[in-house]
Amino acid sequence: xxxxxxxxxxxxxxxxxxxxxxxxxxxxxxxxxxxxxxxxxxxxxxxxxxxxxxxxxxxxxxxxxxxxxxxxxxxxxxxxxxxxxxxxxxxxxxxxxxxxxxxxxxxxxxxxxxxxxxxxxxxxxxxxxxxxxxxxxxxxxxxxxxxxxxxxxxxxxxxxxxxxxxxxxxxxxxxxxxxxxxxxxx
Amino acid sequence: xxxxxxxxxxxxxxxxxxxxxxxxxxxxxxxxxxxxxxxxxxxxxxxxxxxxxxxxxxxxxxxxxxxxxxxxxxxxxxxxxxxxxxxxxxxxxxxxxxxxxxxxxxxxxxxxxxxxxxxxxxxxxxxxxxxxxxxxxxxxxxxxxxxxxxxxxxxxxxxxxxxxxxxxxxxxxxxxxxxxxxxxxxxxxxxxxxxxxxxxxxxxxxxxxxxxxxxxxxxxxxxxxxxxxxxxxxxxxxxxxxxxxxxxxxxxxxxxxxxxxxxxxxxxxxxxxxxxxxxxxxxxxxxxxxxxxxxxxxxxxxxxxxxxxxxxxxxxxxxxxxxxxxxxxxxxxxxxxxxxxxxxxxx
Numbered sequence: 001x002x003x004x005x006x007x008x009x010x011x012x013x014x015x016x017x018x019x020x021x022x023x024x025x026x027x028x029x030x031x032x033x034x035x036x037x038x039x040x041x042x043x044x045x046x047x048x049x050x051x052x053x054x055x056x057x058x059x060x061x062x063x064x065x066x067x068x069x070x071x072x073x074x075x076x077x078x079x080x081x082x083x084x085x086x087x088x089x090x091x092x093x094x095x096x097x098x099x100x101x102x103x104x105x106x107x108x109x110x111x112x113x114x115x116x117x118x119x120x121x122x123x124x125x126x127x128x129x130x131x132x133x134x135x136x137x138x139x140x141x142x143x144x145x146x147x148x149x150x151x152x153x154x155x156x157x158x159x160x161x162x163x164x165x166x167x168x169x170x171x172x173x174x175x176x177x178x179x180x181x182x183x184x185x186x
Numbered sequence: 187x188x189x190x191x192x193x194x195x196x197x198x199x200x201x202x203x204x205x206x207x208x209x210x211x212x213x214x215x216x217x218x219x220x221x222x223x224x225x226x227x228x229x230x231x232x233x234x235x236x237x238x239x240x241x242x243x244x245x246x247x248x249x250x251x252x253x254x255x256x257x258x259x260x261x262x263x264x265x266x267x268x269x270x271x272x273x274x275x276x277x278x279x280x281x282x283x284x285x286x287x288x289x290x291x292x293x294x295x296x297x298x299x300x301x302x303x304x305x306x307x308x309x310x311x312x313x314x315x316x317x318x319x320x321x322x323x324x325x326x327x328x329x330x331x332x333x334x335x336x337x338x339x340x341x342x343x344x345x346x347x348x349x350x351x352x353x354x355x356x357x358x359x360x361x362x363x364x365x366x367x368x369x370x371x372x373x374x375x376x377x378x379x380x381x382x383x384x385x386x387x388x389x390x391x392x393x394x395x396x397x398x399x400x401x402x403x404x405x406x407x408x409x410x411x412x413x414x415x416x417x418x419x420x421x422x423x424x425x426x427x428x429x430x431x432x433x434x435x436x437x438x439x440x441x442x443x444x445x446x447x448x449x450x451x452x453x454x455x456x457x458x459x460x461x462x463x464x465x466x467x468x469x470x471x472x473x474x475x476x477x478x479x480x481x482x483x484x485x486x487x488x489x490x491x492x493x494x495x496x497x498x499x500x501x502x503x504x505x506x507x508x509x510x511x512x513x514x515x516x517x518x519x520x521x522x523x524x525x526x527x528x529x530x531x532x533x
Contacts, residue, residue: 009205009212016201020194038193045201092204100192107191 123173134162242504
């Protein structure tokens with residue numbers, strides 16, 4: 001379909017119809033953020049559309065794997081930079097869209113956060129008090145490490161260690177339950 | 187979309203719009219055709235460069251063969267000219283004759299550089315002839331062979347100009363022999379071992395020589411006039427002014443005489459550079475100057491630059507042959523196309 005879209009751009013829409021929902025679910029599971037998931041989905045498809053002429057079926061990489069390769073790349077950049085690029089969307093002239101309010105719940109249903117919530121609650125329960133507090137300040141409140149350290153009245157290195165160990169513990173519990181959460185948060 | 191996520195529906199609509207715009211643009215300006223045309227031009231240019239390189243390489247090879255043979259002809263000529271001693275003057279060409287026959291060819295002190303006269307039709311060609319030869323010799327015989335190279339130089343009336351050795355197994359000796367004995371010495375040196383490579387070069391300095399001679403004769407004439415004026419001066423001021431002029435002219439005469447002596451020396455004697463190495467020593471470990479060759483980045487870079495410009499030069503030479511042909515082909519193509527169009531219009 002990707003190959004067909006090189007000659008016929010309309011074929012790309014069919015590719016989108018087939019994989020958009022899965023991709024949105026993929027991002028939502030990893031970011032736990034419906035808004036970020038939606039934006040990442042849009043940027044991934046925009047990037048795929050812009051570079052579809054460069055795709056060729058080589059080394060057994062099919063179109064879906066190629067698409068998810070772009071998705072992984074986007075996700076990695078999001079976790080590293082803390083923001084989502086809009087370069088590809090601008091390049092192909094895709095308008096900026098806000099996530100409609102009703103979509104937040106719909107995406108949560110789509111991902112089925114319930115087991116994730118339960119696992120998270122359990123995992124958080126296994127954490128030491130200082131790790132749980134550090135995780136809350138860093139991940140939920142989004143504070144920078146110097147602020148986390150100030151709130152916890154400890155050195156910045158110690159704050160980093162608490163967050164890191166807490167995340168590792170969470171990832172382990174979720175993995176045991178078959179709910180992979182990326183460990184790239186930090 | 188059945189997910190019920192409105193954002194995905196909006197995104198689908200947006201993507202469809204982008205795809206339609208893209209398709210519309212493609213219809214107006216088919217990219218395939220454009221890219222095919224672009225690739226076609228690229229291929230044509232690449233093919234032309236390859237053909238130009240091939241033609242250039244062939245042209246240089248053929249040109250090299252021709253110049254080598256013509257140079258060989260000159261060598262035999264200069265050999266006989268030099269053998270007679272001083273260079274022989276004479277009307278090689280009318281222009282040269284005019285230059286050589288400049289006024290004021292008198293002056294005893296300068297006649298040492300004047301070629302002997304009375305050999306009308308003698309060859310004036312002046313060629314500086316040099317050669318290099320690389321030999322591999324049996325192990326343990328390097329010192330002996332090196333000594334024999336020196337002996338060959340002396341036996342032919344020459345001498346050893348320089349000698350460099352490396353670990354008593356490889357080295358270079360540069361000898362000078364009379365030009366008339368160059369071939370003989372070259373052959374004798376070649377018999378000392380297995381010849382791996384040899385080159386003989388000839389540089390024609392005839393024009394330079396004749397220019398110097400004409401200039402010298404003019405200066406001598408000027409000096410004669412100045413001297414006669416000096417004899418007729420009545421005041422000290424005039425005498426000093428003319429004396430200074432005479433001194434300037436004399437200085438120039440001395441300079442040109444030096445150049446002529448140098449040229450005569452270069453022509454009358456040839457330089458032969460002999461690279462020797464024992465068989466167990468790889469040839470690549472010695473350079474023509476005898477120093478050990480250590481592969482280095484600077485050498486590699488030099489060779490890369492030389493190679494780059496060599497290929498560039500070859501392509502330029504080839505283009506020189508190819509471009510006129512391309513122009514002719516273009517004209518023929520244009521004429522044929524025009525004729526066809528007219529034929530179609532007529533029918």
